[in-house]
Amino acid sequence: MPNLCGYFHVIPMALGLLLSSADCAASEYLLEIRNHLFFPEKIYLPANKKIRLVIINHDATAEEFESRSLNREKIIPANSRSIIFIGPLNKGTYDFFGEFNPNTAVGEIIVE
Amino acid sequence: MLLSTVMIISREVFEAATLISLLLALAFLNKNSRSWIVFGIALGLFGATVFALNLNQISKFWDYRGQELIVALLYLSIFILLTLLTQLYLRRGCGIESKNKRTLDRLLAALIALSLIREVGEIVVYFMSYTGSEAKTSSLLLGSIMGLAIGSSIALIAFFLLIRTSTKISYRVIRLWLAVIAGVVLMKSATLLSQIDLLPNTKPLWDSSNFLSEASISGQILAALIGYESQPTAVQICALLVGVTTIITIQQRGRGKAPSPAFDARKR
Numbered sequence: 001m002p003n004l005c006g007y008f009h010v011i012p013m014a015l016g017l018l019l020s021s022a023d024c025a026a027s028e029y030l031l032e033i034r035n036h037l038f039f040p041e042k043i044y045l046p047a048n049k050k051i052r053l054v055i056i057n058h059d060a061t062a063e064e065f066e067s068r069s070l071n072r073e074k075i076i077p078a079n080s081r082s083i084i085f086i087g088p089l090n091k092g093t094y095d096f097f098g099e100f101n102p103n104t105a106v107g108e109i110i111v112e
Numbered sequence: 113m114l115l116s117t118v119m120i121i122s123r124e125v126f127e128a129a130t131l132i133s134l135l136l137a138l139a140f141l142n143k144n145s146r147s148w149i150v151f152g153i154a155l156g157l158f159g160a161t162v163f164a165l166n167l168n169q170i171s172k173f174w175d176y177r178g179q180e181l182i183v184a185l186l187y188l189s190i191f192i193l194l195t196l197l198t199q200l201y202l203r204r205g206c207g208i209e210s211k212n213k214r215t216l217d218r219l220l221a222a223l224i225a226l227s228l229i230r231e232v233g234e235i236v237v238y239f240m241s242y243t244g245s246e247a248k249t250s251s252l253l254l255g256s257i258m259g260l261a262i263g264s265s266i267a268l269i270a271f272f273l274l275i276r277t278s279t280k281i282s283y284r285v286i287r288l289w290l291a292v293i294a295g296v297v298l299m300k301s302a303t304l305l306s307q308i309d310l311l312p313n314t315k316p317l318w319d320s321s322n323f324l325s326e327a328s329i330s331g332q333i334l335a336a337l338i339g340y341e342s343q344p345t346a347v348q349i350c351a352l353l354v355g356v357t358t359i360i361t362i363q364q365r366g367r368g369k370a371p372s373p374a375f376d377a378r379k380r
Contacts, residue, residue: 026309050313061241062167064234068326069343071303074179075237077168083176085309090316100238102116 026052026085031065033057033076036101043109048088056081063105067096070109087111113242113251120238121259126336128231129267131190131293134286135220137274141282145217152221156228163229164236177308183230187301190226191355193219194294198362202287266333287363295355296339302351316343 029051032039036059045051057063057076065084066073076082089111098105139149163170163182170178197219200212235256242248274282305311321342325331334340341348 050309052309062237069321071341071343071345071348072307074307075167075171075234077171077237078241080168080171081176082171082179084307085313087313088315099120100116100241102119 026050026087028052028054031055031107033059033063033098033105035059036063036098036104038096038098038105038107041107043107045087045089045109045111047091047111050085051087051089053084053086054081055084061100063101064099065096066099067094067109069094070096072096073099113248114255117238117252117255118259118262121235121256122263123259123332123336124231124235125260125263126266126333128227129264130270130336131227132224133267133271134274134289134293135223137271137282138286139216139220140271140275141279142213142216144213144220148217148221149224152224153228155221156225157232159225159229160232160236163233164240167233167237177310180304180308184301184304186226186230187297187304190223190297191294191301193223193226194290194297195358195362197223198287198290198294198359202283202290203363203365291356291359291363292338294359295352298355299339299341299348299352302347306345306347311347314345314347316345317349319343 027046027049029043029045031043031053033055043053055065055074055076057078057080060078062075062077064073064075065082070086070089072084072086074082074084086109089109091111094109094111096107096109136149138144139146167179170182172178174181197216200219201216239252242252274285277285302311306313319342324334324340324342326335326340326342331340331342339352344352
């Protein structure tokens with residue numbers, strides 16, 4: 001009888017692959033950072049769609065885009081751009097903020 | 113600025129210090145060489161500086177996916193080293209023989225270095241953004257000292273509790289906590305790969321933010337300790353379970369022989 005005890009950790013891995021599904025096409029949205037502020041402050045996105053968020057930092061200092069509700073965190077270097085994939089999301093409002101400037105760099109993603 | 117500096121520094125230090133305090137406790141209990149620990153910290157600080165200075169180039173790699181790739185690889189490396197640490201030294205009934213101490217020294221140094229690179233790298237990037245102005249520099253300095261004290265306090269308490277408790281209990285706690293940390297680093301790696309669409313993006317399985325918000329102090333502490341996510345996806349949960357069960361599986365496959373004297377070096 002083969003000893004399967006060493007392999008049971010593969011089961012959650014396989015379940016994860018079976019449960020996950022991905023929509024290959026992603027819509028692109030733009031978010032800009034100027035003077036430690038996000039533009040636009042509110043982004044309206046469609047529900048149940050994968051989104052490619054392009055973030056352009058126009059400031060001379062780095063900013064960290066962070067959203068706990070979206071499980072997303074990324075440092076955007078000064079005068080540069082980056083991308084983050086989010087979604088598919090249920091309808092609702094998801095906060096995000098700039099961790100380096102949390103008092104000014106705040107925004108919302110509103111999913112409809 | 114002072115408050116945001118305290119928050120950033122304390123959070124990053126806390127995340128790194130959680131694993132480092134366990135590794136230091138393990139080194140202390142087995143009387144490992146301190147010079148390797150110092151080497152690991154120095155290597156980690158150096159690596160963090162290199163990461164921060166080259167972040168712009170790293171971020172542009174492969175259509176702006178480079179940052180997540182590098183950090184995900186860091187987390188995966190930590191996971192692999194934790195499995196190696198468990199396989200060699202933390203299986204049930206195994207002891208740490210003196211001839212293997214040198215390997216353990218190097219393993220601990222590597223883990224400490226890797227743990228520091230991402231967290232301290234972010235701190236370095238933050239510092240680089242705000243040096244120059246005298247007023248901002250003094251806020252940075254004061255905030256950093258306060259953040260370092262807050263961030264390392266819980267880890268220091270855990271370290272002293274581990275070295276002062278009986279060796280048997282200490283090793284049980286270390287084994288369990290390392291299994292959790294292994295799951296957390298694998299989950300973080302999976303999150304980053306989802307962020308750049310290398311792993312599937314799925315909807316959250318549940319939302320416990322009304323019960324315990326990640327923005328709260330308790331939520332942030334739990335996030336650093338056990339990787340708490342109020343809205344985890346299936347990929348994150350599976351990565352967490354794979355990490356934890358891998359380590360526990362290895363731990364349970366003990367050789368069954370009596371522990372070596374090194375395990376019971378400190379009798380209480």
